[in-house]
Amino acid sequence: MATVELRFSALPEHVRTARLVAAAVARRAGVDEAVLDEVRLAVGEACSRAVGLHQSNDITAPVKVALIEEEKQFSIEVGDEAPHAAPAERVAGGAAADADVEAEEDEMGLAVISGLVDDVEVTTGASGGLIRMTWPTAPPAAALV
Amino acid sequence: MDLSLSTRTVGDRTVVEVGGEIDVYTAPKLREQLVELVNDGNFHLVVDMEGVDFLDSTGLGVLVGGLKRVRAHEGSLRLVCNQERILKIFRITGLTKVFPIHTSVEEAVAATD
Numbered sequence: 001m002a003t004v005e006l007r008f009s010a011l012p013e014h015v016r017t018a019r020l021v022a023a024a025v026a027r028r029a030g031v032d033e034a035v036l037d038e039v040r041l042a043v044g045e046a047c048s049r050a051v052g053l054h055q056s057n058d059i060t061a062p063v064k065v066a067l068i069e070e071e072k073q074f075s076i077e078v079g080d081e082a083p084h085a086a087p088a089e090r091v092a093g094g095a096a097a098d099a100d101v102e103a104e105e106d107e108m109g110l111a112v113i114s115g116l117v118d119d120v121e122v123t124t125g126a127s128g129g130l131i132r133m134t135w136p137t138a139p140p141a142a143a144l145v
Numbered sequence: 146m147d148l149s150l151s152t153r154t155v156g157d158r159t160v161v162e163v164g165g166e167i168d169v170y171t172a173p174k175l176r177e178q179l180v181e182l183v184n185d186g187n188f189h190l191v192v193d194m195e196g197v198d199f200l201d202s203t204g205l206g207v208l209v210g211g212l213k214r215v216r217a218h219e220g221s222l223r224l225v226c227n228q229e230r231i232l233k234i235f236r237i238t239g240l241t242k243v244f245p246i247h248t249s250v251e252e253a254v255a256a257t258d
Binding site: 012013015037040041044045048052108111112116 | 166168169170199201202203205206230234237238
């Protein structure tokens with residue numbers, strides 16, 4: 001199981017909590033201090049995106065965040081349960097303008113994540129999506145210097 | 146930390162001082178403030194971000210929205226920011242080319258280009 005797991009109702013006010021917890025666990029895992037700001041921002045972007053997807057799809061399930069400490073690396077997985085349709089399908093239904101704006105914001109969030117994190121994987125399927133981000137951690141010996 | 150907002154007028158510019166965290170939860174407050182200012186006829190805005198601790202893409206979206214609104218009235222939206230971690234987000238998203246970013250409110254207020 002993950003080192004720390006977090007589930008929160010898909011509400012914007014909880015994203016800050018996820019950021020704080022992720023940064024705290026990342027620091028403990030040995031992620032470089034200089035990178036913690038990036039961890040905070042990246043996990044915030046991933047969670048904001050998941051909250052938006054749950055809200056626009058009327059999904060009551062919580063957003064899931066897994067913070068995983070492994071040898072020499074630290075990973076964060078943010079999972080949503082929104083069915084990821086192709087953009088063209090999403091527009092169908094009438095609210096084309098709204099869908100466009102949402103798609104644009106969604107892309108901006110992903111752009112920030114991919115600009116910040118070297119090791120990022122985005123997987124999507126009919127039952128939801130997952131963003132996995134990984135950072136290297138300093139070995140204990142180096143951390144003492 | 147929550148978002149704090151205060152506005153003041155300097156000459157023909159309206160300075161919006163923002164403090165705290167601009168994220169998916171607080172960004173709507175900033176959006177409301179910018180929309181209100183533009184609706185009240187303030188088309189030359191300076192957003193002072195020196196007190197901002199955190200900014201994400203939702204916040205960027207609100208600033209871009211503000212810029213579109215003032216431009217519709219031939220206005221301007223300038224930013225004041227010296228914090229590297231905030232500037233980095235503007236660079237990653239290419240928005241340094243979109244917003245004039247100044248090092249002080251005085252400089253932003255005096256700028257005309």
